[in-house]
Amino acid sequence: MTNTPVRAISAFPAADPADLSALPDDIAARIMAVQEKAGFVPNVFLAFARRPEEFRAFFAYHDALMDKPGNLDKAEREMIVVATSAANQCQYCVIAHGAILRVRAKNPLIADQIAGNYRKADITARQRAMLDFAMKVSAGAATTGPEDVAALQSHGFSTEDVWDIAAIAAFFGMSNRMANVMALRPNDEFFAMGR
């Protein structure tokens, strides 16, 4: 395995984390902030930086869905990302958000369990219902209907939670597609994080 090729960060030109001077100030600032917090710059930031307007909209949308208060805790939001990204075969998203899920859940096993088959993971019945709906939004949104909302309500989810689950599945469906087209490479740091 010594001669294994190593893929580039992205099939499109990406920003250089060592030289952010060419980027708009707000984008450079966001990247420096994440660098400071995480200790490295997740490649998704470098890959989107070339399109400043899309960068801003993408991360604003991300933050609106993932950092908001609500009945879904942060680990549960990441569970949705990991389960739907695995179904979409998005290597970057499964690995990067798998790491975040481990950290958020303080559980070194949960991300690989959900990526492998969420139906066999150590989750509650409520979380199973949440992921079943997220997967339906991801793979067959055209067939969703009131019966899905009723099933979620029977597990204590509110109307706002239903929107949150759907929106997270839909947003990361977009992210999964972009990451796959870019062949976005997960940073090496993600693989062992939270284990």
Added chain:
Amino acid sequence: MTNTPVRAISAFPAADPADLSALPDDIAARIMAVQEKAGFVPNVFLAFARRPEEFRAFFAYHDALMDKPGNLDKAEREMIVVATSAANQCQYCVIAHGAILRVRAKNPLIADQIAGNYRKADITARQRAMLDFAMKVSAGAATTGPEDVAALQSHGFSTEDVWDIAAIAAFFGMSNRMANVMALRPNDEFFAMGR
């Protein structure tokens, strides 16, 4: 057919176009601007208004992709929306963006042709290649690769165009899922527009 039920705008609470006072100023202003330009408020604006941060991110992303300059003209961008939304069975997106496509292309036939089967539509070989790639991003992004980029380049598309096609397909994949979960109803005005 006299007793046909008429669906609500959305399965979730939606803003009332006759009373925008409860909305944040920037969102009310955007809605008034589109009302003035189009003569009515497309329901997607009313449905998203209840989530101001998501509203802002959604339309910022939309504008970044659909109003930008590039080798794809505005009608071609709408072709991507119509073809992929039809595959995702998004009634709202096919009808609303079908209307916009007719207007942008000054062609009363093109939207229904593409929604029905883009492979049989009156489009150029270059547009066919564009839509083939958009559909692959929509339905099988995990299998995209350099061979897809090469196919597009043989039709004169640049790297930036490849990103644009992928990003439009991915963004509307998200939009399609949200509209289907909301059961978002297309405004009556769209059906005859541009015919």
Added chain:
Amino acid sequence: MTNTPVRAISAFPAADPADLSALPDDIAARIMAVQEKAGFVPNVFLAFARRPEEFRAFFAYHDALMDKPGNLDKAEREMIVVATSAANQCQYCVIAHGAILRVRAKNPLIADQIAGNYRKADITARQRAMLDFAMKVSAGAATTGPEDVAALQSHGFSTEDVWDIAAIAAFFGMSNRMANVMALRPNDEFFAMGR
């Protein structure tokens, strides 16, 4: 869009509506009758005319299913055509029968709603059950069984109605395949009819 290519009526030789003299008398007569009634000759007649025996069987079958009395009204029969043809991506059938559906239902919205996603259309629960069964016949007839008949009966459909729904879905499944292989072009007149 000025240089858009315009497709031929069919990928196979088609009859010339201005010269029907080469056709068998009964076929020419049928074409002239539809011309008189509709004001134009739908291309499906011109495309099938080259095969007189198939033409006769095709339209005899069509008439037996679409013009017969029964609990399904004519608009409902066209709903089945539009929903299943959309799933089969038959551009000709969606556009031509969408036009007929608008006329039959005196409803300018219904065809595009059903073609987009019949689950989100302004239809009754009974019509939804009818279309659910038609779609199952179209995409998974091998799995139909007594439980499907029972579901239809609970909405007031008779055994004869069940046959009618199945037969319309099956017949247009054939028609959809032929139209797609022919790349049958919808006449321009259909697009605005009934709006």
Added chain:
Amino acid sequence: MTNTPVRAISAFPAADPADLSALPDDIAARIMAVQEKAGFVPNVFLAFARRPEEFRAFFAYHDALMDKPGNLDKAEREMIVVATSAANQCQYCVIAHGAILRVRAKNPLIADQIAGNYRKADITARQRAMLDFAMKVSAGAATTGPEDVAALQSHGFSTEDVWDIAAIAAFFGMSNRMANVMALRPNDEFFAMGR
């Protein structure tokens, strides 16, 4: 296996071959003719007899496609029926037309080979191309195009042959759906015929 249930001919009422007097004369005559020739009445005749207009159109269409002259011999036409009916899981059609194929081809092995997996059957490269196209018409007609016609032409098929292959696949697609909805039972006589 002694108490195995035996299914009825059809889930719908079927004609009684011992009493054809209730049927229209032409339909009774057709049934008597096939009885005389085959030694029994294939159940498809009895199942369709209750709908005389559909019976006439169905068998007229069948005869137009299966008994016509052309580059496809009668065994090859039956190969198309068997391959596509197997894909559609139509028990009646695979068993009944498998029997006819064995007789037409004077080959006791060919029907089971094709029903099992036509790609591994003892057929010529030309027949393989014919069946590949028939299967594409059956399962993905929306994606057929000039490249399929070219592939067939390279094996010596004419434009008329292309139509024949497509029409047979499309017609039996209809037949498969009706037989599955009816749960049409193959006559016992078919199973050993031609072996």
Added chain:
Amino acid sequence: MTNTPVRAISAFPAADPADLSALPDDIAARIMAVQEKAGFVPNVFLAFARRPEEFRAFFAYHDALMDKPGNLDKAEREMIVVATSAANQCQYCVIAHGAILRVRAKNPLIADQIAGNYRKADITARQRAMLDFAMKVSAGAATTGPEDVAALQSHGFSTEDVWDIAAIAAFFGMSNRMANVMALRPNDEFFAMGR
């Protein structure tokens, strides 16, 4: 049909039944035993003989599942093989095990009925439940769960039976894949056996 090509036993080199001297003694003995019992050597033995360790493991696994005592009789075990092999389009397995099923069930019709569409076969409700589960294991094992076990238990199946059904479906899923990759040819003797 006179010039029909006849396929080889396997796309890989296979043992010659007339000269088993090159094979390990235990494998030659097993082949001679089956020859003596059946009157011919099923090609699967000749095709696997080149890989003695795999041969031994394959047939040991086969025997452990198919010859064991339990609530499933031998015909029912073969029903599982035929139904799942048909879904996997394994020509060899459908034809060879269809023959064995006819013999085990003393029923000349059952194999072709199940291969065509097991949902329309002359089987009991209990056997239908058995095959529904086997098909789910074959095509969607990731979604199986306690509800499937409960459904089987309501038909009188024990936990051991559930394992047996799953194991037979899984083992022949492996066999189907190998036979398809080898293009394993069914012996002529199988086609008429038990009719």
Added chain:
Amino acid sequence: MTNTPVRAISAFPAADPADLSALPDDIAARIMAVQEKAGFVPNVFLAFARRPEEFRAFFAYHDALMDKPGNLDKAEREMIVVATSAANQCQYCVIAHGAILRVRAKNPLIADQIAGNYRKADITARQRAMLDFAMKVSAGAATTGPEDVAALQSHGFSTEDVWDIAAIAAFFGMSNRMANVMALRPNDEFFAMGR
């Protein structure tokens, strides 16, 4: 996440690693040997132990495929397991064999890359061809043919290698189905192994 349920090893009764006395000697010995080598007993051994004949055949088959010499090194064999198990959503197999792959390849990243999307992993073109074929065997063996063998040969694979790739994909397809039906739980030790 404090109240997360923890799944049992298997939905079926499993052997107790602390008391192997009830098991046949050879099976107890194999389990003790793996315990000694790995430091723990992978749950697949405990889950299969209740069926001694199947246990013996399963692991004999496994060893014949995974420990044999050939052009595929041991890491490459595990790559096939991980890629196909991910497609089959087998949580146990992805996690257990992902761990073994990391150890065999001395590469902490490769397993998660391949499980996420092997097309975007750090592998050679030869390994990509190997995995493309393995995935085709796993998901569409009925359509494999000489063109697949030719593609592999162009990357230097021999006929024996083709068999090995197919057999590994087929064997683990069986294993994936059994593990999913059992809801086989990966041992905690696997998750961090080789990172």
